Amino acid sequence: MGGRPIVAAAAAGGRPLTTARPSARPIVGPAAWPIAGAVVGPAAGSAVAVRLSVEYVLPLRWSDDDGCAELTDYLRWLSGRVAVTVVDGSPPELFDRHTDRWSALVRHLAPDPALRYRNGKVNGVLTGIRLARHERMVVADDDVRYDDAALREVFRLLAAADLVRPQNYFDPLPWHACWDTGRMLLNRAVGDDYPGTFGLRRSTMLAMGGYDGDVLFENLELLRTVRAFGGVEACPPGLYVRRLPPTARQFWSQRVRQAYDDLAMPPRMALFLAVLPTAVALARLDRRMLPVAMAGMLAGVVVLAELGRRRSGGRAVFPVRASLLAPLWVLERAVCSWAALGLRFGRGGIPYAGRRIRTAAHSQRWLRAAR
Numbered sequence: 001m002g003g004r005p006i007v008a009a010a011a012a013g014g015r016p017l018t019t020a021r022p023s024a025r026p027i028v029g030p031a032a033w034p035i036a037g038a039v040v041g042p043a044a045g046s047a048v049a050v051r052l053s054v055e056y057v058l059p060l061r062w063s064d065d066d067g068c069a070e071l072t073d074y075l076r077w078l079s080g081r082v083a084v085t086v087v088d089g090s091p092p093e094l095f096d097r098h099t100d101r102w103s104a105l106v107r108h109l110a111p112d113p114a115l116r117y118r119n120g121k122v123n124g125v126l127t128g129i130r131l132a133r134h135e136r137m138v139v140a141d142d143d144v145r146y147d148d149a150a151l152r153e154v155f156r157l158l159a160a161a162d163l164v165r166p167q168n169y170f171d172p173l174p175w176h177a178c179w180d181t182g183r184m185l186l187n188r189a190v191g192d193d194y195p196g197t198f199g200l201r202r203s204t205m206l207a208m209g210g211y212d213g214d215v216l217f218e219n220l221e222l223l224r225t226v227r228a229f230g231g232v233e234a235c236p237p238g239l240y241v242r243r244l245p246p247t248a249r250q251f252w253s254q255r256v257r258q259a260y261d262d263l264a265m266p267p268r269m270a271l272f273l274a275v276l277p278t279a280v281a282l283a284r285l286d287r288r289m290l291p292v293a294m295a296g297m298l299a300g301v302v303v304l305a306e307l308g309r310r311r312s313g314g315r316a317v318f319p320v321r322a323s324l325l326a327p328l329w330v331l332e333r334a335v336c337s338w339a340a341l342g343l344r345f346g347r348g349g350i351p352y353a354g355r356r357i358r359t360a361a362h363s364q365r366w367l368r369a370a371r
Helices: 067-077 094-103 118-131 150-156 177-188 203-208 218-229 247-252 254-265 265-285 289-316 322-346 366-371
Strands: 054-060 085-089 107-108 136-140 167-168 197-201 240-244 351-352 355-357
Touching: 054 118, 054 150, 067 085, 067 094, 085 118, 094 366, 107 118, 118 136, 118 203, 136 150, 136 203, 150 167, 150 197, 167 177, 167 254, 167 351, 177 247, 177 289, 177 322, 197 203, 197 218, 197 351, 203 218, 218 366, 247 254, 254 322, 265 289, 265 322, 289 322, 322 351
Parallel strands: 054 085, 054 136, 085 107, 167 240
Antiparallel strands: 136 197, 351 355
């Protein structure tokens, strides 16, 4: 078997919210899904892939087809293991092209026109949930790439949990993805990261009436809505699911938008907003203190990121250079947080897909009160 840990123990059953934690000894899973052109099926000395009773919902909205061939290979592999629904909000000409490519592999359909949330991804997710053919579901962004071991583990955890939150990692890892990995490591060091995929129970999602799609940080909104409903959450930091990196251009375009997400977490936002004023205050007090203080802070960030990297076998998927780059991510977030704050209070929200979204995500208290 391959060499990366993938898994954590199942969530405890029952309500209210219970967070599952991993066993100390992670299970080692096989290699990632096959490369383009590989034949999926039994081979000499290998186990036949088991088909799971899982609905895999993939919402997407593309403006071009640059990644279509690669995604088609993944869907071909995936459709042999689970039922797949692609909810496609792309323009008509692209939608028709995708139908030609994918209709023999997966169920390909448009979002429900009755759903008109500002965040179009939520329209796709809710459409897929309503039409799912299985109770256990995986919802994943179009850049997420599961393997057999991760699919099986999410399926297993959903026997006792309403929501499963895996850990994403970038592969391949160009410089900008390595930079952004610092965010994942710091999140892991102080709690848990926010992935681009969840395992979900359909009955829970239907019972709670879905979740609000007029927010920017839709994954956090979904997570908090499940918690407010009293759902059981499994959050295994050793369940790793591969994610393709964005292009460098996409990376730069996401900086302020991702900082805007922190408005949903006021203590975190306040921490990043304090970085630059603290540096200025130190410089005014004693310029000789500034280099020492900054060096100490940056070293502390590296140590914290390294703790996140070493958690639950993370060294198998996160290189040490990601810990070393974590201070750059903190400095970037410190600058972009002020830009996000300006958009929130100066422009009434952040532009997103041709519309403006004001709310990053609702608080846990607000969601409980709204039930």
